Amino acid sequence: MPGPDAKKPDPKRFEVSRNTLLFDRFMGWFIRFGGIAVIIAVIGIFFFIAKVAVPLFRSANVEQSGSVEAGVVPPVIGVDERGEMPFLYEGGSKLTFLNFVDQSTKELTVPGLKDAVITAYAFDTVRQRLTYGLEDGRVGSFLINYERKFNEDATGSWLEPAVIEEPVFTVEHGEGPVTAVSYGDASDPDDPSGARLIVVKRGEGQKASVSVIKLMMKKGLIGTAKLRMVGQTDLSSKLSGEAAMVRASSNGTMILVVSKNGDIDYFARDVLEVNKVQTFHPFEGEVPQQVDLLYGGVSIILTSRDGQQQQWSLFRESAESVRTFGMVKEFPPLPKGAVVFSNSLRNRSFIAGAGNYLSLRYSTSGDVRWEQQVDYKPVAGIIDGKSKHLIVAGDDGVIHRYQVNDPHPEASPKAFFGKVWYEGGMGAKYQWQSTGGSSDFEPKFSLMPLIFGSLKGTFYALLFSIPVALLAAVFSAAFLPLSVKRVIKPMMEIMASLPSVVLGFLAAFWLAPVLQYRVPSVMLMILMVPLSVLMIGYCWGRLPVVLRNRLDGGQEWMLVLPVMFLFGWLGWILGPVVEGWFFVYTDSSSGKQIADFTMWWPQATGMAFEQRNSLVVGFMMGFAVIPVIFTIAEDALSNVPKSLTAASAALGANRWQVVWTIMLPVASSGIFSALMIGFGRAVGETMILVMAAGGTPVMEGNIFNGMRTLAANIAIELPEAAVGSTHYRTLFLSAVVLFILTSVMNTLAEVLRQRLRERNKIV
Amino acid sequence: MAGSDQSDINVTQQTLSGPSLFGAIAPADQKSACECSIIQLHQPTTIMKQTIHIAAAALIISPAFAVESHLDADLKSYVKVSGVSGNLNSIGSDTLNNLNTFWAEGFKKNYPNVNIQIEGKGSSTAPPALIQGLSQLGPMSREMKEKEIDEFEKKFGYKPTCVQVAIDALAVYAHKDNPIKGLTFKQIDSIFSSTRKRGGDDIADWGQLGLEDWKGRKISLFGRNSASGTYGTFQKEALLKGDYKSSVKEQPGSSAVIQGVGADLYALGYSGIGYRTSAVRAIAVGGEDGVLHEPSYENALSGDYPMARFLNIYVNKKPGQPLDKLTLEFLKFVLSKEGQQIVEKDGYYPIPAELAKEVISALEK
Known part of the structure; x- marks a missing residue:
């Protein structure tokens, strides 16, 4: 303010300069723009991720895409992998190929069948193999091979079907013509076990018999193999009744014989032996009309005459028992009538039709993906190799083709978040196992173990880091002299810049092996170190004031630190001693006793002890999380106005009272923010968990085993997931889940923080 | 027993225990930083390799064992041909990254005018790159999934060709x-x-x-x-x-x-x-x-x-037509004695001469 004897003040002196005003306005808009841009970017990222995940929830789209007049009602229909050229077979030596592209027809004859009398036949879609049985008790087979030919510049192509005949075998057992036949073949091009078998039924009624021809086709990594017969087994004496149907799984490991009384006998094939494992009876008192194997050879779909449909799978009822069939799922019923069935060679879909009804179903989820009433009665149907077309032969002599667009049948809310009974499992459960070595693997896409893992990892990380970080922040803000604080705080902040890959590497290959046999030591240290500090505090308080005044306020740490280290060291040393007292493993058979926590824990609790466990992860995540929480909390505490702390000190509050009654409440909202940012860091942390958490998608809270988190799972699996596949999109879905998880938590926290701030508002 | 088997082997010093380091740190690093490792094959590669040598020596995770050679004596030496130049891109598996880099280096010794870029971000990056024409070579440590083959077939009308380059x-x-x-x-x-x-x-x-x-x-x-x-x-x-x-x-x-x-x-x-x-x-x-x-x-x-199993490199080969010269020569080099020596040095098993011959003739058709 100008003095009284100053000259008349220049009014311009009080005006803000034009430049400053302009700059102010510019910055105002600039910051607003920046803020909005950040919000848009975050929303944009969310939408981008969500956009990749959304197609998972689309239902199947099936449309008719052409038909061909065949003039016959074929019992067997097969097709090439692109659904262009189906073939029809009615027994005999003739195959009719119909071309959907140019509507032409082509016939092929199987030379070996010219004069043969075929009495039974079956078609295996997996290998495109037709197996036939003859009147004289011989069985043989041939493969239908579609070769794609290209023109000169590879712009156009056409299919060239051919027949490859396979050896004919004479059935040793039984008599009469072959009445039913089925071929099982494990010889994947890359599966070296090479087991094959043919199940044959001969004769009818009293004279009926069932036997198995065992074949072998073993080959190394390269070179061709030769098919040889390794024996034949007569199964007739082991059957529950006269066989009505025989089925060999397409992987050649099991045989099902359906009796006319409705019993199903299940035989398993070892290398040389065929053993009866189980007899089961689905559909009380009824004979199943259809028994069909699903792709993969561990599940069967049974359909009764009145249209009930069930899935039975091989699994163990208890840990010790052998794998037997049990009912896993029931599908919505079909109308009555003859059943058309064909399974996809890409996933667990299958078509099922009866009467005028046609449907596409998916076995893992038990869903009906598509259904329709058609104006003809389907008599035979097939899904092409790529699962892009359904070819259905109607009773009107027309072959209908449908285009299928159902890229993600595996996906459904139930698959992601519900319990599903997977093939081979011992019950419905949450399971993540996204990819398998072969295409017939049933993917398991439950996100629950991953969400659980994320929360578990975060919980243990925060359990360890919140007390340490907050106590450190309080100590640094309220007790430490400025000179020391100037060194400590930047040091803690530098800790935050440690790359988490390095932390993960250290955790996995140094900390984990060290901690594995030192758990009692760690427990003792966690107990003893804080106790030692409290003890010193107590003793210090008892000392005469003269002695205490020798040390300036805030210098006590020099006294505390050595004692803390001493007790920490003592804890480490005494760990094995304590282990010998409490954690003794007793061998149940020999009574031998071993003092070892790693063995005691599973015996005492029934839970696993892993080297890479949550304890290790919690420790290492602490390095990443502590600096974050510490810095922000420390700032909040340091920013408590000096006027308040000084005033309370002047009124006689001691240092602890100042902290407890003034600093903590005033800074509470800031501390809360620190915790939330720490939480965010822990939830999103990836590399430490990838390297040190073991990556086991288990759902146990057990501190001594690992976990797999959403973030770690994405990091591990995304680079290898086929772009656009269900697996790929599911990983994006898990990113959406992670996003929602953190934003819900943050929103809740922000609301809480605002309340805290309102309540503790100063002035 | 495997134990005695190992101790009997004379442990000649092998400098680079490549896979152990690459496997542990490289992919992890890439994922966190979300960036691709593009290795331009000029000076920097050698420098990078040296740092890897040093890192390997410093960390001493494990010295690799020198095992007796399994190289098929019938494998032919690579014969240099004229008129090979241009750019060769490889996008795909990080498992094969190491091997690929060594092959590229050896290949460049024969053809200094050839420029080879190698990106190793994971096997699943190979099919999209092949489909979009961004790369001529698609190294994959697994076989292509049916879905990926479908995508390829949709664009070109024929299936991609798989070249087996090593045994694991x-x-x-x-x-x-x-x-x-x-x-x-x-x-x-x-x-x-x-x-x-x-x-x-x-x-x-x-x-x-x-x-x-x-x-x-x-x-x-x-x-x-x-x-x-x-x-x-x-x-x-x-x-x-x-x-x-x-x-x-x-x-x-x-x-x-x-x-x-x-x-x-x-x-x-x-x-x-x-x-x-x-x-x-x-x-x-x-x-x-x-x-x-x-x-x-x-x-x-x-x-x-x-x-x-085999380690594979996928290529886009039109049926009935030979592969373009540069890619073909590269694959011939990989399947030659020199290329398979590199395979062995990197710890995998070389493929037999018979198979190499078969694969090359299929590529030339």
Whole structure:
């Protein structure tokens, strides 16, 4: 303010300069723009991720895409992998190929069948193999091979079907013509076990018999193999009744014989032996009309005459028992009538039709993906190799083709978040196992173990880091002299810049092996170190004031630190001693006793002890999380106005009272923010968990085993997931889940923080 | 026994234990930083390689063992041809990154005018790059999934061509101090699988495998991450396509498996043979007949040791037309004596001459 004897003040002196005003306005808009841009970017990222995940929830789209007049009602229909050229077979030596592209027809004859009398036949879609049985008790087979030919510049192509005949075998057992036949073949091009078998039924009624021809086709990594017969087994004496149907799984490991009384006998094939494992009876008192194997050879779909449909799978009822069939799922019923069935060679879909009804179903989820009433009665149907077309032969002599667009049948809310009974499992459960070595693997896409893992990892990380970080922040803000604080705080902040890959590497290959046999030591240290500090505090308080005044306020740490280290060291040393007292493993058979926590824990609790466990992860995540929480909390505490702390000190509050009654409440909202940012860091942390958490998608809270988190799972699996596949999109879905998880938590926290701030508002 | 087998081998100093380092750090780093490792094959490569040498020496995770050569004597030496120049791009597997870099280096010695770029971000990056024409070579440590082949076929009308460039045998590893001699497939299945398709009883304890002193010691399981080819091959061969137990610790790289097993006395893990170190022992494995076989080259080729697979490079070859000259010459180099020497140096098994000849003639057609 100008003095009284100053000259008349220049009014311009009080005006803000034009430049400053302009700059102010510019910055105002600039910051607003920046803020909005950040919000848009975050929303944009969310939408981008969500956009990749959304197609998972689309239902199947099936449309008719052409038909061909065949003039016959074929019992067997097969097709090439692109659904262009189906073939029809009615027994005999003739195959009719119909071309959907140019509507032409082509016939092929199987030379070996010219004069043969075929009495039974079956078609295996997996290998495109037709197996036939003859009147004289011989069985043989041939493969239908579609070769794609290209023109000169590879712009156009056409299919060239051919027949490859396979050896004919004479059935040793039984008599009469072959009445039913089925071929099982494990010889994947890359599966070296090479087991094959043919199940044959001969004769009818009293004279009926069932036997198995065992074949072998073993080959190394390269070179061709030769098919040889390794024996034949007569199964007739082991059957529950006269066989009505025989089925060999397409992987050649099991045989099902359906009796006319409705019993199903299940035989398993070892290398040389065929053993009866189980007899089961689905559909009380009824004979199943259809028994069909699903792709993969561990599940069967049974359909009764009145249209009930069930899935039975091989699994163990208890840990010790052998794998037997049990009912896993029931599908919505079909109308009555003859059943058309064909399974996809890409996933667990299958078509099922009866009467005028046609449907596409998916076995893992038990869903009906598509259904329709058609104006003809389907008599035979097939899904092409790529699962892009359904070819259905109607009773009107027309072959209908449908285009299928159902890229993600595996996906459904139930698959992601519900319990599903997977093939081979011992019950419905949450399971993540996204990819398998072969295409017939049933993917398991439950996100629950991953969400659980994320929360578990975060919980243990925060359990360890919140007390340490907050106590450190309080100590640094309220007790430490400025000179020391100037060194400590930047040091803690530098800790935050440690790359988490390095932390993960250290955790996995140094900390984990060290901690594995030192758990009692760690427990003792966690107990003893804080106790030692409290003890010193107590003793210090008892000392005469003269002695205490020798040390300036805030210098006590020099006294505390050595004692803390001493007790920490003592804890480490005494760990094995304590282990010998409490954690003794007793061998149940020999009574031998071993003092070892790693063995005691599973015996005492029934839970696993892993080297890479949550304890290790919690420790290492602490390095990443502590600096974050510490810095922000420390700032909040340091920013408590000096006027308040000084005033309370002047009124006689001691240092602890100042902290407890003034600093903590005033800074509470800031501390809360620190915790939330720490939480965010822990939830999103990836590399430490990838390297040190073991990556086991288990759902146990057990501190001594690992976990797999959403973030770690994405990091591990995304680079290898086929772009656009269900697996790929599911990983994006898990990113959406992670996003929602953190934003819900943050929103809740922000609301809480605002309340805290309102309540503790100063002035 | 694998233990004696190893100690008998004269340990000549092998400088680069490539896979162990690359497997552990490189992919991890890439994922966190979300950037691709583009290796431009000029000076920087050698510098980078030197740093890797130094890093390997400094960390001394494990010196690689020099095993006797399995190189097929009939493999032909590479013959230089004229008129090869241009750019060659390779996008795909990070497992094959190392091998690819060495091949590119050797190839460039013959053709200084050729510029080769190698990107290794994961096998699944190979098919999209091939489809979009961004690369001529698509190295993959697994076979292409049907879905990926479909996409390729949709664009070009024909299927991509798979070139087998090396053999990788899978081994079951135990800690070097583990006394176990070998395991049958049935035991392995009982240890690793939750569905146990081979029909054995669940095995979780070393005592169940006949190690009396280790009764009560739980078996700690290590494996590869589910999307890797190693995971799939092991699942198919050993578990008969059954499910893994969820207690198998899935590691992001093959060498992480080895390091995990090497640091845990009671561990068991599986990984490629190329990653074997002195801290672990590749144990013998018995097939259906129960006879144990060492994971040797001969056993892998004959099929006695059944867990073996090919490493592949996918190319876009029009049917009925030979491959373009540059790509063809590169693949010829890879399948030559020199190229297969590199394979062996990197710890994998070379392919037999017969197969190399077959593959090359198929590419020239």
